[in-house]
Amino acid sequence: MLVEHPRAVPGGATVRDRLTQPRVLAVACVSAVLVLLIGLQVAAWVSGFDGPLASLARDYLGTPKSMSVPWAGLVLALVGVNARRRVYAVAAAVGIDAVYAGLRLLDGKSFSVGNGPTIVLTALAVVAALRWTGRERADALKAAALGALLVLATKVGDVWLHVTTAVRPAVFDEYLLLADHALGDPSWVLGRVVDALGPEVYAVLHWVYIELPVAAIVVAVWQLRRVVPTGQWPTHYLVRTFLVLGLVGPACYVLFPVVGPMFAFGPDGHGFQLGDFWPIALPPLDHDPAALPFDEVTPRNCMPSMHTAWALSLFIHTRRDIDGTRAPAWLRWGGAFWLAATVAATLGFGYHYGVDLVAGVVLCLTVESALRAPERGWGLFRWRLVGFGTAVFAGLLLTYRYLAVPMADYPVLAGALVLGSAAAVAVAFHATWFAAAPRRVAEPVGVS
Template structure:
């Protein structure tokens, strides 16, 4: 059912994109079988996820085949002087291996072995499809939501001290090295998620089944639901609405003023602002923050090196989202609440809906809605009383995080956990 729903959703987005004369997620994914992929690292990360169902020997064969195919593609492009202007010169091999494993599963496997391999292929393809689907979602937001709410969020953000303006100046002070490091961390968030997911799925091949709950599910649900919020709360970000062109970006003729990152916008009555039909309305909530929060949560019970990596990635992602002017402070708070609420809902779905789980999901949803509504309807009051609204905003986010830590017993693995029902080794197809 989940696969059918995902396919139906992708077809709907394909049709929506075609209405604007652009390829949709299915077309973009099919093109990467031959043409240069948009993200080679993401395709190899997807292949790594797929390989959790393979034996070590099969993994070495698959990895070698992917590299060999990429080398062949590289030689052909070099022979025909085919330049890769937008994307990576590698990654096709990984996609070919994923599709090849699907063929092997159907033609050479039977019973439980076939189901397990197809689940691995589906897991790898879901990560890629999630990226393509998200890109199309963002296209739809830019075409269907001409008016943005940035002036409201920017004024409300005075309650938090306009952190994006402060972070923007700090990142600029680090110079090109700091900017490039943060930009790479920001762009490769999915790869970081795969590293944590691979640890969680490390025993799939031996146990012949997937764990009940893992990071990939949370990651994909965040990516699916987030753009739906963008449709009802369109925001493009401070660097575009108030940008000066820092870091090679900026709103140019569409900007309200050239203020970021040196001068926060003056407190005045906000109104919707008409923006271009290209820039995604992808700020509220900050999905990069939500994804980094999910990585942080799922790395808490991993080895120390992964715990440190999860913490570092969260901090660096927060620095990038604010420092590059992609998000306001309230976006960050909303992103954390969004991620924790989804994580709580998925955990409750897996372990059974008990009273604490229902209460936490309900409370997180209410806090998330309150954050969005306050920035839309109370921006002047928030800017006029930062001493009251600033702490309230932070405490609202912290209260949701605290509720999750208590409910999930995140830092105490030995504590009593909800009783699990005995389950078969392999879920029915």
């Protein structure tokens, strides 16, 4: 009996392999996401708070939790379709949002948007999967998956914040207050500065702080602007770093639970705070720190500062284009502004201690080193850099926890060591990915 063998293709794979492997991987990923969402939803129902599926249902039929994230997800998804379809998708999303917003206002509810982009993003993925073929289908589905992951990541993140309060009833803020003394107590300093600058500056910093996903989408769209005309996806772009940071960083919240100065030492501690100090006066430095029992509402999401890590990754990705050429001035200045404003907000609003930000910087550079330029492989240069960053990150957390008292007693030495270790990781990162990277002459490129 004759047996027909699959036709071989270059690289040792068969045509059947090339067709089935991506499909199997996609089904496996979708199945894993569904299992995760269902599991978190069940846990949320048992614990008495909203889960990811309930929140997602409101994005479709009710009042969305966020007005900007659904639109950011749709904009990211549109990098995979042509200009004509982008216009249709945006028009449909705006129309649906207008209808939903009008119905809410007629019902006496507050103004909100976000239903339209959620519905259109879902429709885009369904139409691409069922109606389109070839590269057109592949690009649309990949972009839609990125947009959906951005939205779902925020839903999972909300549940994880509830988990941190359930599994860690006590927080380590007393340790960080001592450790932060080595950096000059920057949250108290910036808190007074922000108060003195007035409500206008506060409003700008608050908008920057909460709209970080919007800035990330601007950078991501710029990086992915050539996908449709060229059919090629870059090997690395900002969304990958954002998603991996969001997966790795929050795991530390249960290892090192911290609520922040304005909660532990300020007016928003719901009766659990050690006093109303922030930002007017520095609390007495207790040389016998202990875990502080806290409420069941405030997330333990300070260590490390993920806003700092994400803002730094945005800054890094605005330095150069994906081909190694220098980024345009508006993007470089925008990235620098967003990083500076985010740092000012995290400290000036009392959300973080200075040592949180240092840990966030090291985490960002380590994750970015693991993901950057995958075509260069995992040689000694990458293992060395990722290992160094991981060791410094772990060392910082252990130092904050077990050497907080000596850090407060010898602040100059301790501060120099903390900042010096982060600087060493930054220098190694720059030497590996920027100083040694080839520089090319930029060529004018049309934006699709």
